[in-house]
Amino acid sequence: xxxxxxxxxxxxxxxxxxxxxxxxxxxxxxxxxxxxxxxxxxxxxxxxxxxxxxxxxxxxxxxxxxxxxxxxxxxxxxxxxxxxxxxxxxxxxxxxxxxxxxxxxxxxxxxxxxx
Numbered sequence: 001x002x003x004x005x006x007x008x009x010x011x012x013x014x015x016x017x018x019x020x021x022x023x024x025x026x027x028x029x030x031x032x033x034x035x036x037x038x039x040x041x042x043x044x045x046x047x048x049x050x051x052x053x054x055x056x057x058x059x060x061x062x063x064x065x066x067x068x069x070x071x072x073x074x075x076x077x078x079x080x081x082x083x084x085x086x087x088x089x090x091x092x093x094x095x096x097x098x099x100x101x102x103x104x105x106x107x108x109x110x111x112x113x114x115x
Contacts, residue, residue: 006112013105015101025055039058098111
């Protein structure tokens with residue numbers, strides 16, 4: 001891997017509530033609604049959103065890439081997604097998503113992208 005980008009977002013909700021979205025395919029739908037100038041659409045090509053599923057992400061620029069869900073750990077609230085191809089130019093990409101309990105009613109969603 002050549003580099004790493006980490007993003008953290010704090011939420012005023014328990015980690016279990018945030019994981020309901022981050023740990024499911026609903027996160028892809030939320031990203032499209034939240035970042036329409038960056039992500040134009042997502043399409044589930046294979047699977048049901050669980051391990052082994054393949055998601056096509058189309059950027060607003062028209063470039064796209066495929067992501068495969070390779071691991072989900074509901075107990076640790078963590079999942080791994082691997083970039084498996086497409087026109088984005090990234091040869092290898094791994095995304096780790098974690099939801100960390102900060103307090104009784106607060107949590108942090110940490111996304112780490114390794115390229």
